[in-house]
Amino acid sequence: MNRTSVVTGLTATGIGMTLLLTGCGSSGSASTGGNSLSPAMDADSTSSSPAPTVAGSSSVGSASSTTSSPAKSAPPTHTSGSGSNRTATAMPPAVKPSSTSSAGDKPVALCSVGQLRISVGGGNSDMQGSHRSLRFTNISNTVCKLTGAPGVSYRSASSGGHQLGKPAQRIVGHQPIVLIPNATGSAGLFISSAPRKSDCAKATAPGIRVYPPDSYAFAFVALPEVTCTSGGPYLKVGPILPGPNHTV
Template identity: 30%
Template sequence: MVRATSPRIGLGVTTAALVAVLAGCGTTGTDNAQPQPSPPTTSDPTSSSSPSSSAPAATTPPDSATSTKTGETLCKSSELKLSLGHGDAGAGTVYRPLIFTNVSNHPCVIQGFPGVSYVAGEDGHQVGPAAVRQGDKGGAFTLNNGDSGYAEVGFVNVQNYDTVTCQPQAVRGLRVYPPQETASVFVPLQTTGCASDKIPGDQLTVKTIQKGSGGQ
């Protein structure tokens, strides 16, 4: 005689089997959810991190003694002797050549406008605005040992200005920066300058450096 299986036992077996199946599925799903390592990438030869023949080369600051096409270097302050030549007066302004002479043992190249300003006192403080540039920048030229170039500097007679506006002050010389240089040179000059920057005009003007000594 065959006994009928108890419905309660059959239900228990079925439930256990179902739990096992679900547990197995849950484990598999968790493994698949883990982040997978990315496949190795090949560097792009056109990316910015890769060397490229079209990439611009590093440049040298313009104020440094850079080599020129001829292998010469720009004239440095330490290689130049500066002096003031005699000049001519005109319309309340005296024009004098500021002369740059190469005293080094090698040639150097010079080009452009020097920076010029009045200085006073033991501390060398600047008096009034620096010289205003006039005209175009000239071309480069070579100074061999003993050669000179000059820039014409205009000195306005500040006595013609109103005293209150000018604020006249005795100066003891000029602070000069040769073109493309960051080191200055002192040039003695006993005169009077305007400490104010409110004067109606320019107390100092300067032109680009050219060959020669300005006839001095």
């Protein structure tokens, strides 16, 4: 066999082996591609598994929603508007109301004697005297105000006459009250029993003269009492307050 024939045979053999190896490689690749997933797809597939259940809750999400910091009290709010336009604004703390001397924007005038029915109400007694209520009822059709304690003194007669003893001691420290029609305020009135026990010159006063606060006009109220013609005071009166039954 010559040299050319050997080279030709070897070449043919090499080509055949190459074809055989190529066919085997193609077969393995096709099999792997049909039956396996890439690493990236395996990772994605694990993310779709159900979330773990937390004891006492149906899911992790609901468990986290029940964990919160301690609640803090919020200031009261006021809601305004309607529908989607409703807004809430913080309300200022409550403020204790005070007495007023006006109704709305209109000043309120002092109560005159002609607007008032003045009378003495019931009460109680002790060894020192009687504790009664001196009542002021607004009998007019307009609002009026009273401020402080009235002036009170025994009189020797219902009309005219002279004052018996010193005028009543007035208790200070007050705020104005507003009386609407038919409303009643009252001042505590103390009537001392000392004149009855004293050896002073005595007289029976038919009643008392009452001056509403800041008024020079008066009303006479029947209240027969034995009193000393001088000295004292044997009466004490407090500021006028809302309601009919205040005493001192």
